Amino acid sequence: MSEEHKQRLREYLTKTRDAVLWKVEGLSEYDARRPLTRTGTNLLGLVKHLSIGEAWYFGKVFDRPFEPHLPWWDDDAPEGADMWVPASESRQGTLDTYRAAIAHADETIRSLDLDVRGHVPWWPQPDVTLHTILVHVLAETTRHAGHADILREQLDGRAGLRKDNLNQEPHDDQWWADYRSEIESAARAAASEQPGG
Numbered sequence: 001m002s003e004e005h006k007q008r009l010r011e012y013l014t015k016t017r018d019a020v021l022w023k024v025e026g027l028s029e030y031d032a033r034r035p036l037t038r039t040g041t042n043l044l045g046l047v048k049h050l051s052i053g054e055a056w057y058f059g060k061v062f063d064r065p066f067e068p069h070l071p072w073w074d075d076d077a078p079e080g081a082d083m084w085v086p087a088s089e090s091r092q093g094t095l096d097t098y099r100a101a102i103a104h105a106d107e108t109i110r111s112l113d114l115d116v117r118g119h120v121p122w123w124p125q126p127d128v129t130l131h132t133i134l135v136h137v138l139a140e141t142t143r144h145a146g147h148a149d150i151l152r153e154q155l156d157g158r159a160g161l162r163k164d165n166l167n168q169e170p171h172d173d174q175w176w177a178d179y180r181s182e183i184e185s186a187a188r189a190a191a192s193e194q195p196g197g
Contacts, residue, residue: 006114009134010106016141017102019161020047023148024095027155033085036151043151044094045084046144048072051098052082053140057133058105061118066104070097109134 024032024043032044052073055066072082085094114131153159157176171179 019145023152051101054101054105058108
């Protein structure tokens with residue numbers, strides 16, 4: 001595969017990483033950390049989780065370990081430790097770790113060819129290429145960016161890829177309330193027309 005193909009994938013990944021990072025900007029400590037779903041999903045926890053993914057997949061998989069060691073990926077780490085940030089870990093430290101993991105990953109991407117082999121021991125087909133890992137991390141980051149988008153919208157209504165590009169027409173609160181009401185009415189009408197709805 002070509003260098004151009006690699007660069008295109010990295011550009012997509014960069015845009016998605018940036019989207020994740022801005023979701024935490026401008027929030028209080030509480031809002032950045034608090035659980036917003038039944039399973040505890042929270043914005044800063046998503047950043048922490050993605051740090052581990054970047055560090056592991058673009059580090060250890062290609063025998064390029066990320067430093068410093070991130071204890072959250074140890075076998076004896078408490079379940080879910082990679083998905084939330086305790087008060088003893090600063091927001092800035094979490095963001096800095098993500099940025100450092102990104103820089104390390106980008107150096108792996110820059111320095112290796114897409115067909116270079118790596119190893120992910122827990123995957124059913126553990127022998128992988130940089131291309132496989134790049135696509136995997138892009139998909140994973142995009143998935144979590146979508147989670148972050150919904151969480152941020154729940155907090156203050158902000159949605160989109162970047163703070164200067166919200167991917168939606170500007171409307172006031174009344175317009176959005178009317179729009180949501182229209183969707184709700186359609187859902188109720190459809191449910192009433194279905195047996196057992």
